[in-house]
Amino acid sequence: MTGVSPVKAAEIGSNRTRSSADRTDGSSDFSATKVILTYVKQTSHGPETSSEHPSLAGTDLFLAYDRSTVVHGASLRLVAGQVTALIGPNGSGKSTLLRSLARLHRPTSGTVSLPDAPDALALKPKDFARQVTLLSQSRPTPNGVTVRDIVGYGRHPYQARYRRTDADGPRAVAHAMEVTGVTGMADRGVDELSGGELQRVWLATCLAQDTGVLLLDEPTTYLDLRYQVEILDLVRDLADDHGVAVGVVLHDLNQAAAVADHVVLLRQGVVQASGSAVDVLRADLLSETYGLRIDVSVDPLTGLVRTEPVGRHTARRAQPA
Numbered sequence: 001m002t003g004v005s006p007v008k009a010a011e012i013g014s015n016r017t018r019s020s021a022d023r024t025d026g027s028s029d030f031s032a033t034k035v036i037l038t039y040v041k042q043t044s045h046g047p048e049t050s051s052e053h054p055s056l057a058g059t060d061l062f063l064a065y066d067r068s069t070v071v072h073g074a075s076l077r078l079v080a081g082q083v084t085a086l087i088g089p090n091g092s093g094k095s096t097l098l099r100s101l102a103r104l105h106r107p108t109s110g111t112v113s114l115p116d117a118p119d120a121l122a123l124k125p126k127d128f129a130r131q132v133t134l135l136s137q138s139r140p141t142p143n144g145v146t147v148r149d150i151v152g153y154g155r156h157p158y159q160a161r162y163r164r165t166d167a168d169g170p171r172a173v174a175h176a177m178e179v180t181g182v183t184g185m186a187d188r189g190v191d192e193l194s195g196g197e198l199q200r201v202w203l204a205t206c207l208a209q210d211t212g213v214l215l216l217d218e219p220t221t222y223l224d225l226r227y228q229v230e231i232l233d234l235v236r237d238l239a240d241d242h243g244v245a246v247g248v249v250l251h252d253l254n255q256a257a258a259v260a261d262h263v264v265l266l267r268q269g270v271v272q273a274s275g276s277a278v279d280v281l282r283a284d285l286l287s288e289t290y291g292l293r294i295d296v297s298v299d300p301l302t303g304l305v306r307t308e309p310v311g312r313h314t315a316r317r318a319q320p321a
Contacts, residue, residue: 053115055080055245056132056213058101061110063093063269069108071097071269078213078245083235085260086249087280089290093269094249095137095217101247102134102215129157133206134215141191147201148186151176154208168210176207179242180234196227203234214238216248220255232259253294257281257305265289277305 054077063071071093078084078101086094099105101112103121112120114131133154142150154176155169177183180200185193190201199219206214216235220228236259238244250256256263257277265272265280267289273280286294286307293310308314 054078054113055115056101056120056247057113058097058107059111059113061097061100061107061112063096063100063105064108069269071100071266073110074266074269074271076101076247076264076271078247079262080212080245081239081243082261083239083246083248083259084262084264085256086247086264086266087251087253087256088266088272091268092266094266097266098215098217098247098249099134099136102132103128104134104136126157129209129211131211132213132215133209133211135202135206135217135219137217137221139202141198143189143191145190146187147182147190147193147204148173148177150190150201151182151186151204151208154205154210157209169208172208172210176204179207179237180204181230194227196223196230199223199227199231200234203231207238212243213245213247216246218249218251220250220252228255235259253281253286253307254304257307258302281305281307 056078058074058076061071061074061076062069063074074093074097076084076086076097086098088094096105100107103112106121111118114120114123114128117123120128120132151173152169155166155172158166158169174183177186180203182197182200182204185197185201190198193201203216203219219231219235223231232255235246235248239246239261248260250259260277262275263277263280264274265285272289273282273285281296283294283296286296290309295308295310297306297308298304299306
């Protein structure tokens, strides 16, 4: 097999170096995108309750690059069957915090824990990778390998060093491709795929890893609207239908309001608010955090919070010819 080496434990296509706190379409097995955003959850989004036990938690995390602290005492809980969205301006520490939960950025202090491991940082890499996976921003586009090959790389944590026996591998790979809608392109080269198709293949690779926790770092970036909707549909399906605990970094506030059960707002490495979209996406809080006026309303049809940044030309009306 040529083109790319097997993925490392707990990361799919991750770029391991960071210098700051955040750093064409083809055919598909999915039906055409509907006019409305189909990833809207039908049940109401509510804050976590004390009875919900986290599948992955970071507590009082301080994170730094060299001697510069970029995240200050942040805590985050990911619960099975729920989507938690991290939002905030560029440089607020969203991606750094997410990567710390994946053990790709070691905290200067604080803890990362799993239900069976109070100190998840002490676990062996393969043991951790069987419980947590990350789809990072930066991923290669390998040549000379098929979609099925790439998805199979997600089984790396289950393979011994000197032998590749993995009895459950074929089932897990087939299931991951089916859930993400890439079965029909299993034998195609990944270098032939559009950006949206390739993103779903990388997501299938994460699912083949068969973990209870999925971390996604800006999964909709650079995708057109159709593929953004498809990816967020999948995220919601994984939580609702498969009980996966999902943590996702998003820039689009309306997408966060629609897809997430829980929203965490960061600014300059500090958690400003954490709770439901209604609790967090407030006009005063968002305007202060992002440094511009942001109007907030509730959509009368969906009941979802809607945000609208207001610039100098927002209210401009077309002039008659």
